[in-house]
Amino acid sequence: MAAKPPAPGREELRATLKKSRGLFRVVLLFSIFANILVLTGPLFMLQVYDRVLASRSEATLVALFALVAVLYAIMGVLDYSRGRILGRVGARFQSMLDRRVFDALLRRSVDPNFRNRPATGLRDLESIQRLLSSPALFAFYDLPWTPVFLFAIFLFHPLLGWMAVAGGVVLIIATVLNQVLSKTPQRESLQASGQAEAFAEAVRRDAEVVQTLGMRGAVLGRWRQQRDVALATSIKAADVSGSFSTFSKTWRLFLQSGMLALAAYLVLQGELTPGAMIAGSILLGRALAPIEQAIAQWSLVQRARQGWTSLTQLLEATPEEEEKTELPRPKAMLDVAGLTVVPPGEKVPTLKAVSFRVGPGMALGVIGQSASGKSTLARAITGIWPAVQGKVRLDGAALEQFSSEVLGQHIGYLPQDVSLFDASVADNIARLSPNPDPAKIVEAAKKAGAHEMILKLPEGYDTRIQSGGSRLSGGQRQRLGLARALYGSPVLLVLDEPNANLDNEGSNAMNASIEQMKANGGSVIIMAHRPAAIAQCELLLVMENGMVKDFGKRDDVLRNNVKNHEKLAANPEQPAKIATQRAPAIASDQAKPAASVALGQVPPAKAPNVERKS
Ligand SMILES: Nc1ncnc2c1ncn2[C@@H]1O[C@H](COP(=O)(O)OP(=O)(O)O)[C@@H](O)[C@H]1O
Ligand SMILES: [Mg+2]
Incomplete structure (x- = not known):
């Protein structure tokens, strides 16, 4: 019978820990024996003082000592073994969750x-692993024995017992206070250092800008501020923990001597044997050791607790993707119906009730001013941003019905800003596939018009692209991005402002690849900045403020919405002038040459120099 998968979050972490239940039990068993063997020392002491010395028997001493040596050896082996086991339990916990946590981080x-926030998921996981493998965990296994040892002290003499209990209570109060007082500074320190790290990362990525714009001083100042906060709070936390740790150590030493004094007094009164005096003192040390150890390692415990909470939240927010029934390769039928999209974490929709259809062998151009929602539409069609209302369907199936890996094979996406990964050109085109197909890589590069360009690189397809692709020009990156989008023959190609960085040759290659997509029965959607990009499109969609302003055959839409559409047909490189219906027509404007408004730039929305088209 297959077990129900655990709910994401806390349940999932617990279930993973439970998989090591067997090992925890072994550790428990070892701990029980190790703690029983702890009694070896005090018992030996008792025997030596009260029996050997009293009877003056050397043979007894030798026999007892040999027994003690064997028992200590066994205790050592048990202690060592449980350390090794817990080390592996920690490693196992981390390795079982590594992939899941990283995947959740990626999706989140x-x-x-x-x-933009520091992603702590992997460090949270490590903090739990570190606790699992640390002596702090031993302390928890040894803690249940503290009452047993205290009880043994009571057997020697009730007064000694009460003294030990009082001493222990003081230590426990210290532990609780430590937890309460160091919690906040430690959390703040963690937060501040995470922020400083994220800021440093972001600044390093944009080192060029920082250098050229003379921002280094300012950047260093900001970074220092965050680092200083991190340091100050971390010192505060360390001060608190440190003082409690010192206190508990000193207190335990003092208590041991205090007990010895009390016991000596009892011996003088004839109420206790000298052996019991020494044995009681040793037992007290063992009884309180776990408490002291827990305090000393408390920062580890606390870090792991914070890690546990934040991992719980991360996993809760990103449940594992369900297995989806694999659908056959879809036809290039894209149906967008009443699509409303709110960017993740925002409240206001940036796409409102958008509807259109594109069939196989067709290309759709999406034009509109800057911030009109073109890139949002691209993200919704590719399934990156979910629809809050309406549906995007590919060959009749809503995008959610495809698993994201499979959807990625059907849809080729060229984002507005292409960034490449630290890998070879070939690997980048093959989307870092573990078993890339060289023939398909070259085919994609050829379709994207990137083949010749790649051959000119120092090591051709094996040239390593440094992170972000900074060694390549914008146009080169865009062509590699197109090749990556075309890898594996997707049925739908979504290009977000592909012409932005392309020269003529690049534009021609792009147009050829769009033609080829259409000829193969695929469909193409182009978010366009310059009209040259929509030369291949039979359909046109005009976006305005996240809504569809017009949709239809390209020439009709152009005629209705773009003033200079005739000239545009002759020379597509020329900027288009979109007519804004809300703007009032002003006669005198027709005489003046209208301010040209390139698609994608923000035109004055109600400027009088934009005429109305009817
Ligand atoms: N990541 C984001 N988070 C929040 N809002 C966004 C994000 N990206 C874009 N927007 C908003 O969505 C609107 C449309 O942007 P976008 O789709 O990028 O327009 P376009 O591509 O047409 O220039 C803008 O108002 C922009 O501020
Ligand atoms: Mg955009």
Whole structure:
């Protein structure tokens, strides 16, 4: 019978820990024996003082000592073994969750708000692993024995017992206070250092800008501020923990001597044997050792607790993707119906009730001013941002019905800003596939018009692209991005402002690849900045403020919405002038040459120099 998968979050972490239940039990068993063997020392002491010395028997001493040596050896082996086992339990916990946590981080990072915060998931996981493998955990296994040892002290003499209990209570109060007082500074320190790290990362990525714009001083200042906060709070936390740790150590030493004094007094009164005096003192040390150890390692415990909470939240927010029934390769039928999209973490929709259809062998151009929602539309069609209302369907199936890996094979996406990964050109085109197909890589590069360009690189397809692709020009990156989008023959190609960085040759290659997509029965959607890009499109969609202003055959839409459409047909490189219906027509404007408004730039929305088209 297959077990129900655990709910994401806390349940999932617990279930993973439970998989090591067997090992925890072994550790428990070892701990029980190790703690029983702890009694070896005090018992030996008792025997030596009260029996050997009293009877003056050397043979007894030798026999007892040999027994003690064997028992200590066994205790050492048990202690060592449980250390090794717990070390592996920690490693196992981390390795079982590594992939899941990283995947959750990746998926969560699609949300821009999350992306800009320090991602602590992997470090949280490590903090739990470190606790699992640390002596702090031993302390928890040994803690249940504290009452047993205290009880043994009571057997020697009730007064000694009460003294030990009082001493222990003081230590426990110290532990609780430590937890309460160091919690906040430690959390703040963690937060501040995470922020400083994320800021440093972001600044390093844009080192060029920082250098050229003379921002280094300012950047260093900001970074220092965050680092200083991190340091100050971390010192505060360390001060608190340190003082409690010192206190508990000193207190335990003092208590041991205090007990010895009390016991000596009792011996003088004839109420206790000298052996019991020494044995009681040793037992007290053992009884309180776990408490002291827990305090000393408390920062580890606390870090792991914070890690546990924040991992719980991360996993809760990104449940594992369900297995989806694999659908056959879809036809290039894209149906967008009443699509409303709110960027993750935002409240206001940036796409409102958008509807259109594109069939096989067709290309759709999406034009509109800057911030009109073109890139949002691209993200919704590719399934990156979910629809809050309406549906995007590919060959009749809503995008959610495809698993994201499979959807990625059907849809080729060229984002507005292409960034490449630290890998070879070939690997980048093959989307870092573990078993790339060289023939398909070259085919994609040829379709994207990137083949010749790649051959000119120092090591051709094996040229390593440094992170972000900074060694390549914008046009080169865009062509590699197109090749990557075309890898594996997707049925739908979504290009977000592909012409932005392309020269003529690049534009021609792009047009050829769009033609080829259409000829093969695929469909293409182009978010366009310059009209040259829509030469291949039979359909046109005009976006305005996240809504569809017009949709239809390209020439009709052009005629209705773009003033200079005739000239545009002759020379597509020329900027288009979109007519704004809300703007009042002003006669005198027709005489003046209208301010040209390139698509994608913000035109004055109600400027009088934009005429009305009817
Ligand atoms: N990551 C984001 N988070 C929040 N809002 C966004 C994000 N990206 C874009 N927007 C908003 O969505 C609107 C449309 O942007 P976008 O789709 O990028 O327009 P276009 O591509 O047409 O220039 C803008 O108002 C922009 O501020
Ligand atoms: Mg855009």
